[in-house]
Amino acid sequence: MSGRARLTVFAALATLFTAWSLTPLVESTTWLPQAALLLALQSAVGAGARRVPLARTLTVASQLLVSLLALMLVFGGKLPSAAGEGLLDYLVTDFGALFRQGVQDVNEFSMPAPLTDGIRLLLVSGVLLIGLLVDLLAVTVRTAAAAGLPLLALYSVAAGLSGAATGSGGASWVGFLLAGCGYLLLLLAEGRDRLAQWGRVFGAAPRSKVSAGSAGGGQALAPVRTGRRIGAVALGLALAVPVVLPSMGSGLLGTGGGGAGEGEGNGLGPSIQAVNPLVSLQSSLNTQDNRVVLRYRTDSPQLSEQYLRILALDQFNGVKWEASGRALTDVPKRMPDPPGVSESVLNGATEVQTFISSAQTYAQRYLPMPYPATGVDIAGKWRFEPAGRTLVGDQLGKDKFQNAQGVQYSVRSLLLNPTAEQLRRAPAANPGIAAEYTKVPDNLPAIVVQTARDVTRGTKDDYSAAVKLQDYFAVSGGFRYDTKVSSGTGSQAIAKFLADKEGFCVHFAFSMASMARTLGIPARVAVGFTPGVKQSDGVVNVSMRDAHAWPELYFEGVGWTRFEPTPRSGITVPDYSRPTTPQTQPSAPTAAPSASAAQPSAGPSTADDCPPELRKLGECGPAAGQRNTGAGGDGPSAATLLGWTAAGILLLAVPLLPFLWRGRLRARRLGSGRVLTAWRELGDAAWDVGIVPDEALSPRGAADRVVTLGRLDPAAADAVRRVAGAVERELYAPPGAEPPYGELAQDVLLARAGLLAGVSRRSRLRALFFPRSAARVSWAASSRWSALMARCTDAAARARARIPLRGRG
Secondary structure (H helix, E strand, C coil), X not given: CCHHHHHHHHHHHHHHHHHHHHHHXXXXXXXXXXXXXXXHHHHHXXXXXXXXXXXXXXXXXXXXXXHHHHHHHHHHCCCCCCCCCCHHHHHHHHHHHHHHHHXXXXXXXXXXXXXXXXXXXXXXXXXXXXXXXXXXXXXXXXXXXXXXXXXXXXXXXXXXXXXXXXXXXXXXXXXXXXXXXXXXXXHHHHHHHHHHHHCCCCCXXXXXXXXXXXXXXXXXXXXXXXXXXXXXXXXXXXXXXXXXXXXXXXXXXXXXXXXXXXXXXXXXXXXXXXXXXXXXXHHHHHCCCCCEEXXXXXXXXXXXXXXXXXXXXXXXXXXXXXXXXXXXXXXXXXXXXXXXXXXXXXXXCEEEEEEEEECCCCCXXXXXXXXXXXXXXXXXXXXXXXXXXXXXXCEEECCEECCCCCCEEEEEEEECXXXXXXHHCCCXXXXXXXXXXXXXXXXXXXXXXXXXXXXXXXXXXXXXXXXXXXXXXXXXXXXXXXXXXXXXXXXXXXXXXXXXXXXXXXXXXXXXXXXXHHCCCCEEEEEEECCCEECCCCCEEEEXXXXXEEEEEEECEXXXXXXXXXXXXXXXXXXXXXXXXXXXXXXXXXXXXXXXXXXXCCCCCCCCCCCHHHHHCCCCCCCCCCCCCCCCCCCXXXXXXXXXXXXXXXXXXXXXXXXXXXXXXHHHHHXXXXXXXXXXXXXXXXXXXCCCCCCCCCHHXXXXXXXXXXXXXXXXXXXXXXXXXXXXXXXXXXXXXXXXXXXXXXXXXHHHHHHHHCCXXXXXXXXXXXCHHHHHHHHHHHHXXXXXXXXXXXXXXXXXXXXXXXXXX
16 A cells, blocks of 8 residues: 555544544434545545546545535435536535534534434534545645644534533543544654655654764754654643533543433432533524424413423532532332422412423423422333432433433423412521522622622512512513523623623523522522413413523422513513512413413503503513513523633644744754754754755755755855854864854854745745644654554563473473
């Protein structure tokens, strides 16, 4: 196999090994063989084009065209005919529509996402694109080191997202090892190919041999040490980029925040780890395709209270709210009574039966249920988390978990009807509950604490303080509802929200829960869906824009109680938390409609006589003018934007590594005070502008060659000859007559400036940012590898020699 063919094979393998890190993002790995097959086809086309040979641009164009045709055949089942549908028409219509559907699926599904045709197309085409770049850089342009840039970009994003997808630490280190091995094999293949063509040139000779082109002595180790540092920088980038990516865990060295069914909790079995379900909330609320995700029938007498709750976020670490690690148990036939609810409240509750069916597009692992559920009848493998009273899908196999996609189930739940008086007279919370759910981070800004105290000043009990907080956000605080606002969830995001006074359900829920905790009221944040829109046949449709977050506050004797600070159209506050402002007419409970399809309220209030306070609370129906309309949700927070910006800066900084390496190496060589080291730097400076070193020449001959090929001006030419003369005296003068180092460093810099001035701008930029002398790094790696193999072979031979031979005559 020729050197270029070997490079082609290893370039494809490096891409495929790195693509393995994408597997945790989807539920199935069946896309990977397709990607491998198409990648092999693309590489074969490139090898054939270079064999002809074709120009570089034609080689890349042929690979791109064949890849597009192969993708059309695999995903479209056809190729556009010459007489009928044109290639461009097909790309814009059928193929383009599938690509856009894949982008939409990525925005709608949480990870691991179902492997839809659109997502499969995105994965395969992305791998082919990275493979084309790697093949172009490593084989066509013959700069294998630069091929690490697209591989690093692919691994960094994939590893970061996989941490949020499964929280599986095993997948991260396996993907890292595969990606690293693929890149190292590519570098070794390229180094072997270069050595086969050029041999050991200009300083690549062993330490025992000294020539005009080598540094001599112990100086040959400098590129090796530099190669180590470059490797350390590349390794650091691979570990650091996943850390800075938003909502992606801690990368390779993280513990893998995990999902349900993972780890141990109190010895009771798998535990539910920190999971943030708000990743796609804002995109769901802002989506143009407001598809129905759940349908249900219920006998609840109060449809406005039929919130479908997914889980509760009960930990606030200053960066985000998340679900804490909890022990999971088997789903009981009859769930225990909700915590903290007294007999008097239970006796006044109504048991509700709800029959729910989820869409095939709803692939969440958490089961939406009314709170508090007392029993669930559902097929499949599910686990129960008692503290949050949630059901989470169990693990079905390797990287596969039970989810709610297309399931039908029934839920028995309690419709609690606490009164304001019961909440007002609630005793102090259970010490365990109070200790856990009133924790606030140390970095909570003072404005949060001060605002909570100012808003609730004069209240005499926790209930009155909670109502004051709710009314501050929903009525009197001047807050504006806007789904386009960045969805930061940390302490600084809450402070910014209180200052700007615009946001959506996440901001309102997180802020009220945080402020309640500062007042000593146990609080957490629930995530789920508002009741939806009732149809004429009695079925209630819950759409993507019904996604919602709300605070739950704990009152002893009543338990976890929903409050509604979000001033969103169609959402009604609970009866027990209505403001004490006198109302002209009582309003009846109404179903909370979807943000996109509000229905008339059952209350008799109209736009003309409805008080402004009730209008903000959604009690006046859609006829009332309301400026806080929207379809609230989640979105990129300030931390998210900063994370992506940092990742972009890191990736953009990677091309500067050769430039920084050469500058550092140059400064160290010229500052060493050694003549032969300065000569090596001059040789590398000439090599960077395209003058390949020739070790067969004497120092004077090498200097004349550099002057001639570099078209140097007289000053630069004299500097080169002065350095060559110093080298001759260093090598051949009697002992003790070695010349002083003198001004050699300035001569080398003068010669380098002359070399750069004598080439075109394009060649000058390449010499600065992609120096040819960087090949020494791969040579050093190859040399170290060969030495290691030789030592292993010698050790094995010595071990065999020590084994006694039996039966020797």
